[in-house]
Amino acid sequence: MxxxxxxxxxxxxxxxxxxxxxxxxxxxxxxxxxxxxxxxxxxxxxxxxxxxxxxxxxxxxxxxxxxxxxxxxxxxxxxxxxxxxxxxxxxxxxxxxxxxxxxxxxxxxxxxxxxLDPTAVIAGDPPLEVQVVGLNWKWLFIYPEQGVAALNAMPMPEGRPVSLHLTSDTVMQSFMIGALGSQIYTMPGMETQLNLRADQVGQYRGVNTQFSGAGFDQQSFVAQVMTPEDFDDWVAAARSSGTALDAAAYTQLGQSSTPAEAAAMFAGTGAPAGSVWFSEVETGLFGSIIGKYMSAEGVADSDQTGSPSYQPVQSEGDVE
Amino acid sequence: MSAMTHTAEDRALYGFWVFMMSDLILFGLMFATYGTMLTTWGFASGPEPSELFSMGPVAIETAILLVSSLTFGLATLALKHGQGRGVIALWLVITLALGLGFLAMELRDFAEMAAEGAVPQRSGWLSAFFGLVSLHGLHVAAGCVWIMVMLAQLAVFGPTLDVASRLSRLGLFWHFLDVIWIGIFSVVYLGALA
Amino acid sequence: MNLLGRMGWGDVVFEPALANPDSSDLIAAGAGGVVVLGAIVALYCLFHYRLWGVFWRGWLTSLDHKRIGIMYIAFAMIMLVRGVLEGVVMRAQQADGLDGGFLTSHHYGELFSTHGTIMIFFMAMPFLTGLINIIVPLQVGARDVSFPLLNALSLAFTAAGGALIMVSLVVGEFSTGGWTGYPPFTGVAFQPGVGPDYWIWSVALAGIGTTLSGINFVTTILKERAPGMTFARLPLFTWTAFTTSVLMVFALPPLTVATSLLALDRMAGFHFFTNDLGGNMMNFANLFWLFGHPEVYILILPAFGVFSEVFATFSGKKLYGYTSLVIATVVIAVLSFTVWVHHFFTMGQSANLNAIFGIATMTIGVPTGVKIYDWMATMYRGRVRMSVPMIYSVGFIMLFVIGGLTGIILANPTVDYQVHNTLFLVAHFHNMLIPGLLFGMLAGYTFWFPKVFGFQLDAFWGRIAAWGWIVGYSLTFFPLYAVGLMGMTRRTASYTIEAFQPWMLVSGLGALVVLGALVALGLQLWVSIRYRKALTVEGGDPWDGRTLEWSLPAPVPEWNFAHIPMVTARDDFWEKKRTATVDATPATYTDIALPRNSMLGPLFAVAATALGFGLIWYIWWMAALAAAVMPLAIIVRSFRTDIHRVIPADEVAAYDLAFRETRAALVPVGRDGEETVANRGRANREAFE
Structure with a gap:
């Protein structure tokens, strides 16, 4: 040959x-x-x-x-x-x-x-499931099995495949962690898939590569690859020190903000600067984010996360 | 000096063919868009084709358009056999009336749909439906205006070579719209029955 | 009803600059000021020097394909200046962009959107349309294009689109959605202002103009060829013009559909591409690139045509592999419709689809490679002279293959998953479009300028400009490959990774060299006009040309050919020079009918601009009025019968005989004197001795 x-x-x-x-x-x-x-x-x-x-x-x-x-x-x-x-x-x-x-x-x-088809699960241990939501101008990572979530940081264990399910709750974005593997678009109302594995402990830069407005160039995050033990410790820490990701908290995330601005709204979760740990996640959040675009009523501009007209309805359980 | 030579007529007809091919792509893409919207996602829990269309009026519209092609053909024959501007004009007027009748019926269909809440703002599929069908409707309206202009030219100039050349292109256009309508009838309306 | 729709004083660009400006506002106001000032100066000159009549009769209302072509190219050059300046500002921002810079991300977004839109639709397209307009009828032995009035209307639509994009600098804002305008970001939910509407209507109008041009050129090349000008004898530039025109006819409708549907979404609440109620933004990506990829070849093929003419002429040799070049051109055109998915390998479709489109994409590399080899073989065994058009052409070959290499890399979905949306991609398409398209246009401009204006362009400044473009391009864009591989995202105004900055500084320096090259082009034109008497080439054949156009006087009379030629060979003029039959005087002359001037062109330009402006600002009365005026004008015109005027045979004969006499009296000049004042446009016969 x-x-x-x-x-x-x-x-x-x-x-x-x-x-x-x-x-x-x-x-x-x-x-x-x-x-x-x-x-x-x-x-x-x-x-x-x-x-x-x-x-x-x-x-x-x-x-x-x-x-x-x-x-x-x-x-x-x-x-x-x-x-x-x-x-x-x-x-x-x-x-x-x-x-x-x-x-x-x-x-x-x-x-x-x-x-290298991004939808193909990588051989090895059963993969860690992570649900990714693209927002203006930050990334939300939901760990359904662990019941925790992270904003602008993606903790993941070394050596174990990770299976990402991605969507967007604003305009189209493109998710990429260059040092780990492929990039894939995230689109509202749709789900795309990406499979990765990190073999070295370290910090890897992740970005949105699709221009999405004023805060676009600050929309990066850190994929934190750690030993499986450290990952378990992180899950425990997030559960104890994080804040709850309920509807009210998600409404706040839906406003257009840079990672730093968003993190300032949820101070004291023990996460590094620019990130937030969430201790629990409302069940079915990821599915409802995708599902809302299929509603028969449509999504009014005032309900459209990321739109300049976004006017979230004040909910009872204020996060402050 | 304006009297067209055969070469000039030939070239204009040729250019018009090229234009129609470009126009055909336009329709093709609207058909494709319509096809991609013909899904549960595209219906967005709104009205669906099978609930909306009534085949009666659509069949009549189809018949009207087909007959109008025939009457235009008779105008062309009258021109070819030198039957004088009166006969040609008569057939053109009939064609025009049929074209306007088609448009009136189509608008009535649209109004009925809108009354049932099936407006283009309701769903992606309805956007694609109104986009495709009104694009054809706009073409028919343009064709009607063109017929009126040709009636005026026939009155002013008589059946000169110039006028005949323009009529031949108008004929091409009119028959082309017929073909497109057959496509719409099959894909949009018959497709909804299937 | 508000007579100005949704427009208010706050939309005028000077307002924020006066209120509480930051550096972005000041730059925007400065740019708006330049537009206003430029318009005022132009109007002042027209009236002060009483040029209005000449401008109206000689240019605006003229249906002469050469004058329309010149107006296209002049328009393209003005837009080139704006596009380059925007590029320089963007490079400066990124050079300064570590943790900040002087532009806001929003303003940067407007800049890359206008830069891309302008360079594609209002620089590249008018430039090549202008060249085709001027040259194709001359190369096929025709008196004009098939539809001279339609030609003027095409220009009017293009100019209207350009006018809108210039107006957007002064009133309102432009889209930040890039030249591709992807929804939902350009949808009304995310950009409720006028920005995307400026993009939609300027692009849509230009698209209509291009479609009409395509129809016109296809018919011209098929129907207006002189006797004996078979397809196997068509000059390569005309061949590429033909394939490009076919692509225009078939590839522009998807753009029209994409922009119209986006406009319906924005203005009428339709759901073609919205997030909700069944909208599907993937349809837009498909429609846009179904246009966008063939568009790439619409842009590049005429440049390939220019290179083919230049390599043959300046090697003093027949074009190598004519048949191969024609086949390659046609194959490229056909394949261009089969690869559009490679613009979004990362949208989540199946590996099957990506593999098929990836392979189809690489396949285009084969005919393109063959073309490059054919041009090399054309120089081989020739006598190569590095005149200005040749510098551009050789620069093209050397740089373009590198772009081809990165194109092959990008065709691999696997690698595209890494470098898509990074500066690697930006470097790649600039690599194709600057050395490929722009060098071709500038080579064509230098090559045919003497034919059109009767004097050649100054070679000294021409060389400086050509080398400036080559060096400036390389410095600006090769660093982008590096940072792209390092993962630097395109369209970022600022960044936090220090390792990017050295590359950005080099790139910024390169942008300054490009700016210098642009200045050199301006100086070249100025110096050439100043010394035009000395640079005159009245014999019409300054480069020892090969094809029909070089047999004509320079400048070419409005009727082009006093006598429609009888073509007997591929390089007809070259063969006639060889056998000296070039000097044979025609026996008889006949009357020539030419189209009369028409004010429909300027009328359409104004009406189409008003239509776009009305639709952008919701000034419905203006839009409706403009939309009614255009068809009415056509209808009124269709009742006119005096649309031709006749040049008497005597006048034609007098002109032609005088030209032949002048040419015969000129001292034939050898190729050594080509770029000197000794070159008066008559070549000696050294190639045959």
Whole structure:
């Protein structure tokens, strides 16, 4: 297989890339070039391999063009054949090589697309279920099995697959933790899926990549990968020191705010700056967030979280 | 100097064909949008096709439009056989009347639907329905205006080469709208029965 | 009823700048001020120098395809200036954007939205439409396009869209939804103001103009070719113009549908793309990219056409692989309709669908690669001269293949899952559109300028501009690849990761070089106009050209061809120069009928602008009036019979014979003197000796 013969060359490329990016200039935890999980790792490998294979058709142009111009410059004295306009073998090469390369790349593409399908659950322990809600301009993570939730931080255990179910309760957003794996859109009234696994304890940056208004550039969060024991400790801590995520609290989250502004509304939950821990979650919250867009009455602008017209109805149980 | 040569007529007809292909894409996309909205999600717990459509008026509308194509064809034949502007105009007036009748019936259908609460603001499917059907209706209205203009031109110029060329394009347009309506009739109305 | 709809004094951009301004407000007010000032200066000049009559009779109401083309390109150049300035401001913001910067996120959102909308719809599209307008009839041996009045209306719609986007700088605000305008963010629930409406109507009007242009060009190329100009002899630029026009006819309707339905959602409470009641924003993504991807090839193919002409001409050689190039062009056009899903691999559809569209996307790389190799082979065994159009073309090849490489990378859903919506993507499409489209347009501008105006552009400033674009582009956009791979999201005004900043600073520096290149283009034009006498090329053939247009006088008379040529070969003019039959004088001349001027063009421009403005601000009387005026004007016009005027054969003969005499008297110049004042537009026969 042609692809296999490139494996050897592929080994050289990290060197090339690290030169290109002045090795070490990439801070840990922000990019798939410094992967911390199997998905991001495979994506990096795939990037390198297709880059190298594509260079077969690209390098001849980059090298050949200056050489031709030099050799056939006007005063160069090379043979001039103004009527030469066709060569069978050359045509075959021009069409044939790209077709072959695209064949190889296409095969690789399909293989990788199936293997890294974000909806496919990653092998290993039974996955941790997390429900993700995109809001203006923050992320809410609900852990249905544990009954806790977190705003703008996603604690997760090392080595255990995580199965994310995502939706949005505002405009379309796009969820990505670069160092761990794929990004996926979140859309109101719809649910998308993403499967990840982190193999190294650490802090990984997660973002919304789809512009969503004034606070968009502050909509990042931290995926906190910890040992399974620490994760259990975190669940216990959230249960004890967090605040309840009930309808009133969710109404507050629905207002457009930056992570810092939102966290200020729920101080003292023991979460790091810009985040909030929730001790309990109203049952069926995630389903009701999706379900409200299917109601026969529609969603009035004053009920639309994230809309500038959003005017949440004052509820009895005020969180203050 | 304005009398069209055959080449100019040919080129105008050709350009008009290209325009209609572009227009066809417009309708195709509205059909596709309609198709994607024909789901539980698209109905949004509102009225559904099977509850709303009554086939009687729709069948009459279809018949009217088909007959109008026939009468337009008779106008074209009259032009071809040099039957004088009176005969041509007569057939055009009949076509116009049928076109206006079709529009009146369609508006009546819309009003009935609205009375049942089936307005385009009710659901995605109804938005797509009104979008598609009124796009066709707007085309028919434009065709009616065009017929009126051609009646005036016939009165002013008589059946000159220029006028004949324009009538041939109008004919193309009118028959095209018929074809689109057959599509709407099959996909939207017959589809609701299935 | 409020006569001004929902408009109030607070919507005028100067108001917030006077009240309690921050740096964003001041920049917005400054930009609005420039628009107002520019309009005042333009009007003052028109009246003060009594140019109004010339402008009206010679330009605004003219149906001459060359003049309409020039107006398209002038319009594109003005919009290019605005687009580049916006780009520079955005680069400056990101260079300064670590933990802050001087622009608000909202203002930054308006900037990237107008920048993208302008560059695609009001710079790139008018530029290539203008070039096609001017060149295609000359290349196929026609007197005009098939429908000269329709041509003026196309320009009117495009100009109206552009006018709206300029007005948005002064009154109201623009959408922050990007050039793609995805709902629900552009829906009324999230942006209740006029911003998205400005986007919708400016784009929709421009789209109508483009559709009409497409219909016109398709008919022109199929029906107006001179005898002997078979499809196998069409110059490559005309071939690409043809495929682009076909794409315009078929790919613009999805845009019309997407924008109209979004407008219905916003204005009439429909539910095509809303969050609730059955709306589905995924339909918008599909509709938009069903237009948007073919649009990419609408933009790039004419540039490919220009490169084909330039490589052949400045290598003094036949175009290598004509048949391959034509096949590749057509294959690209067909495939362009099969790849739109790659713009949203991350929307959650199945791996099957992503794999199919990913492979289809990579397949486009094959014909595109073949084109690149064909151009290399065209230079091979030629005599390559690095004139200004050639610098752009070689710069294109070298940079474009890098963009092709990153395109292949992005075609992989697996990798796209990482770099989608990052600056990697921004770097990629700028890599395709600046070296691909813009270099092609600038090469075409330099190449054909002498044909249209009768004097060549100054080569010194041309070289500085070309190198400025190449260096400036590279400095600006290659860093974006790096930060994109590092996960820097596009459309962020500010960021918190320090590692991004060095790259942003380099990119900002690059933007300044691009600005310099733009200034150089301006200086080139100014210097050339100033020394136009010395730079005259009245012989009409400054580059030792190959195709029909170079046989004509420069500037080309309004009737183009005194005598419709009989085409006998692919590079017809080149072959005739070889056999010296170029100097044969036609035996007879005939009367030529040309379309009379029509005021419908300017009328439509005003009416369409008023229509858009009325719909944006809910000024219903204005919208209704404007909507009624346009069809009425067409109907009234259809009763006019004196739409042609005749140029007598004597006049044509006198002009043509004088030109032939002048040309014969010119000293033939060799290719060494090509960019000097010695070049008067008659080439010597060195290529044949």
């Amino acid at each position: 042609i692809a296999a013969s490139f494996r050897a060359h592929v080994r050289l490329v990290p060197l090339l890339l690290s030169v290109l990016f002045l090795a070490g200039c990439i801070p840990d935890g922000i990019s798939f070039l410094t992967p911390a999980g199997p998905v991001a790792d495979a994506q990096k490998e795939h990037l390198i391999s297709i880059t190298v294979i594509s260079l077969i058709v690209v390098l001849p142009v980059l090298i050949g063009t200056p050489l031709i111009i030099l050799r056939y410059r006007r005063k160069g004295g090379a043979r001039y054949r103004p009527d030469w306009a066709y060569s069978g073998p050359l045509e075959a090469l021009m069409w044939g090589v790209p077709v072959l390369i695209v064949g190889v790349l296409g095969w690789q593409l399909a293989k990788a697309t199936y293997e």
